[in-house]
Amino acid sequence: MSGRGIRSDREVGAALLGIAREEPIPSRAIRDHGIVDSVPELEALAVTPQDPRWHPEGDVLVHSLWAADLAATYADERGVDSDWRAVLVLATLFHDLGKPDTTRRMNGRITSHGHAEHGAELIRSMGRRLELPRPLVKAASAIAETHMAHVSVQGEPSAKAVRRLRERLEAAGTSLDDWAVVVRCDGEARGSAARPDASVPWLRVARALER
Numbered sequence: 001m002s003g004r005g006i007r008s009d010r011e012v013g014a015a016l017l018g019i020a021r022e023e024p025i026p027s028r029a030i031r032d033h034g035i036v037d038s039v040p041e042l043e044a045l046a047v048t049p050q051d052p053r054w055h056p057e058g059d060v061l062v063h064s065l066w067a068a069d070l071a072a073t074y075a076d077e078r079g080v081d082s083d084w085r086a087v088l089v090l091a092t093l094f095h096d097l098g099k100p101d102t103t104r105r106m107n108g109r110i111t112s113h114g115h116a117e118h119g120a121e122l123i124r125s126m127g128r129r130l131e132l133p134r135p136l137v138k139a140a141s142a143i144a145e146t147h148m149a150h151v152s153v154q155g156e157p158s159a160k161a162v163r164r165l166r167e168r169l170e171a172a173g174t175s176l177d178d179w180a181v182v183v184r185c186d187g188e189a190r191g192s193a194a195r196p197d198a199s200v201p202w203l204r205v206a207r208a209l210e211r
Contacts, residue, residue, distance in 0.1 A: 012038045013130030020089040021082040026072050027065035030093075036061065041126050042093075044100035051110040057191040060099045067182075067189035068093040074181055083136075087174065090132075091140040092182045095147050097122045120145035135173050142172030143179050147186060150198040162205040176206050 015033055023029040036042045045061035057063055071092035075085040098119030099112045120141040127137030149165055150157070166176045180199035187195040 009129050010131045013132050016090070016130065017086060017132060017136075020068075020072075020086040020093075022085075024072065024076065026068045026089055026093070030065065030068075039126070039130070041097050041100075041122055045096070048100045048103050049110055050099075050103075050112075053109075054193055055190055056193050057189065060096050063189050064093055064096055067095070067185040070185040070188055071181055074185070084178075087136055087139050088178060088181050090136065091143040091174075091178065092185050094119065094123050094126075094140055095144045095182055095186060097126075097144065116145055116148045138172050139174035139178070142169055142174055143182050146179060147182050150183060150202060153201075156201050157205055159205055159209055162202055163209065165202070166206060176202065 012035065016030070016035055016039075019026050019029045019033070019035070030036060030042075036046065042061065042064075045064055046059055048060040050058070050060060050063065055063055057066065068089050071088045072085065075088050080088070096112075096115060096119060098115035098117070098121075102112045102115040102118055104111050104113075123141040123144055124137060126132075127134075127141070146165060146168065149161075153161065162176070165179070169175055169179055180197075180203055183199040184197045187198055
């Protein structure tokens with residue numbers, strides 16, 4: 001796949017989709033194909049700082065590309081089909097798309113309250129512009145919008161909270177398992193600040209509900 005000659009939003013979207021479906025290291029292909037410079041929402045990530053306490057790896061683009069690579073590796077290790085791989089990779093790549101507009105410096109700290117919800121809106125508008133598949137955009141936006149759900153819960157989530165999240169994701173054509181991949185990759189793509197997998201308690205409660 002060659003990124004040369006990419007002109008229209010449609011061509012950029014097609015290239016990005018192809019990368020998400022098949023490239024072993026999406027971050028390398030995204031940079032080599034000039035995708036970041038062609039998509040303002042991604043370009044903005046490169047100039048958006050993060051609190052070094054939680055993200056010592058660097059800016060939001062560094063984090064997002066790293067997380068997308070982890071999602072691709074996860075998908076390849078499990079032999080998922082290319083359509084599912086694209087959902088996982090792009091949902092992970094886009095999960096912090098709302099940070100440029102919501103990032104603030106307060107009392108020496110960097111915050112981005114509301115970035116998940118705003119990011120979901122951006123994914124939907126960007127997805128339409130790039131002509132990405134509607135089911136993929138719907139799934140990715142739902143995952144991005146809820147990827148911080150675990151932050152407000154201390155310890156084990158309630159059955160009600162897990163059921164509500166699972167139903168919300170399934171209504172968007174995705175699943176709690178897909179959400180868990182993004183949460184896991186988000187936590188891992190932080191260098192020395194990598195966190196334990198926050199999706200584990202949610203999956204544990206979900207499995208109990210299935211019994």
